[in-house]
Structure formats: structure tokens, C-alpha cells
Amino acid sequence: MIFKTGEKYNLTFVVSEAVQQSFVQTFGDKNPLHTDEVFARTKGFKGKVMHGNILNGFLSYFIGEGLPVKNVIIHSQEIQFKNPVYVEDELDFTATVSDVFESVKSVEFKFVFTNTALKTVAKGKIQIGLLA
Amino acid sequence: MTHRIDLLKQINDIFIDVLDNEEIAITESTTADDVEDWDSLSHIQLVVAVEKHFKIRFNSKEIQSWNNVGEMINCILEKGI
Structure with missing residues (x-):
């Protein structure tokens, strides 16, 4: 097994305007909280709140491109959104191997996204399988 | 025997949770089929x-x-559970 419990992986992601526009164009979620600066401010946020599920795209990148092997498939994932992410926020991503299941070639990571103010914006778990 | 029955119940609860099906009632002879x-x-x-x-x-x-749930239970017991 290539993965060992406790190993850490670090990446940095930026939720750019282009990323968000691409997300809106692809999935059609134009909810004003995500697209209308004034509306978002009236709801108590500093500006447009980025779609939480953009972070799931980053998770997909981590599994698909950020690991030392490519024979991977996502089995399940859980994510909790803790704080808002705004446009152009830079996010530090850390994933830690939390469990390894050799018998079924499966690995579980715990992950956390942190903004530059060191606030956790999202965290969760993702379980992958290693294809034969 | 009581311990096997208890293990079977615990495994049944795991099956219910993972497969999201409250009606599952496995026995030792249950297979994936x-x-x-x-x-x-x-x-x-x-x-x-x-x-x-x-x-x-x-x-x-x-x-x-393993050919059935009972063989899974045997394996769990061999690990000192």
C-alpha cells in the first residue's frame, strides 16, 4: 500500500472570478447569494459567497491529480462548510491519510480548507479506492 | 453462541446503515446474492x-x-473480538 496513515498532502487553490463564472455557466446556479453583491451584503456577508460545491471540484482535482498514483476512484465524501469563501480567496488545502484499509484497497483522508485569515472554511472526509 | 448472535446483530446494523435499508435481516448463511x-x-x-x-x-x-456472513463472523472471532 502506497499510502500510510498520517501522511499529509498540501495544495493551494484560488476561487477566482473565472472559476465561479465557469461553475455558474456549467451548473446554472445563479442564486443571488452567489451572484449579486448587494443581495449578499444585505444578508450579512462581505460580498458574493462562492458556491460551496466549487470546493468539491478542488477535491476532485486533489484525488485525480494531486496524489502520487492515478488508479484512483472516489467512493464517498462528506464535507461541512464552516465559513464563507469570497471571490479571489486563496485557500490552503491539507489532506491527511486518516485510515488505510488494505483488504479492500481503500484509503480515507480527512481534509480541511483554510483561508488566509487561518479560518477553516470547510472540512470533511473522502474515501477512495485504488483500482487494480 | 450468544456472542455470535450479538456479532450478527451488530453486523446487521452495519448493513442497514451502509446499504440504507432498514429491512435488512441477515443470517449466517446470507450471501451477497x-x-x-x-x-x-x-x-x-x-x-x-x-x-x-x-x-x-x-x-x-x-x-x-468468505462465502457467507457466518464466515465473516468466524474471521472476526479469530481476531479476538
Whole structure:
């Protein structure tokens, strides 16, 4: 097994305007909280709140491109959104191997996204399988 | 025997949770063919959930040797549970 419990992986992601526009164009979620600066401010946020599920795209990148092997498939994932992410926020991503299941070639990571103010914006778990 | 029955109940609860089906009622002779949605992917989730629940680890030879739930229970018992 290539993965060992406790190993850490670090990446940095930026939720750019282009990323968000691409997300809106692809999935059609134009909810004003995500697209209308004034509306978002009236709801108590500093500006447009980025779609939480953009972070799931980053998770997909981590599994698909950020690991030392490519024979991977996502089995399940859980994510909790803790704080808002705004446009152009830079996010530090850390994933830690939390469990390894050799018998079924499966690995579980715990992950956390942190903004530059060191606030956790999202965290969760993702379980992958290693294809034969 | 009581311990086996208790293990079976605990495993049944794991199956209910992983397969999201409250009606599951496994016995020692139950096989994957008997349970709807017990496919190759859910099998991985079931094994992972059993390993986590009992804080044990199987190896691939062990899980490939099981022909039914009873043989899984034998394997769990061999690990001192």
C-alpha cells in the first residue's frame, strides 16, 4: 500500500472570478447569494459567497491529480462548510491519510480548507479506492 | 453462541446503515446474492465499516475466502473480538 496513515498532502487553490463564472455557466446556479453583491451584503456577508460545491471540484482535482498514483476512484465524501469563501480567496488545502484499509484497497483522508485569515472554511472526509 | 448472535446483530446494523435499508435481516448463511444492493462497491463500504466498527483489519485473502456472513463472523472471532 502506497499510502500510510498520517501522511499529509498540501495544495493551494484560488476561487477566482473565472472559476465561479465557469461553475455558474456549467451548473446554472445563479442564486443571488452567489451572484449579486448587494443581495449578499444585505444578508450579512462581505460580498458574493462562492458556491460551496466549487470546493468539491478542488477535491476532485486533489484525488485525480494531486496524489502520487492515478488508479484512483472516489467512493464517498462528506464535507461541512464552516465559513464563507469570497471571490479571489486563496485557500490552503491539507489532506491527511486518516485510515488505510488494505483488504479492500481503500484509503480515507480527512481534509480541511483554510483561508488566509487561518479560518477553516470547510472540512470533511473522502474515501477512495485504488483500482487494480 | 450468544456472542455470535450479538456479532450478527451488530453486523446487521452495519448493513442497514451502509446499504440504507432498514429491512435488512441477515443470517449466517446470507450471501451477497441474497441482499439487494450488496454489490462490489458496497462490499468495500461494508468491509470498511466492519473494520472500523470492530477496530480490526482484514487482509484480502481473508475477505476473498468468505462465502457467507457466518464466515465473516468466524474471521472476526479469530481476531479476538
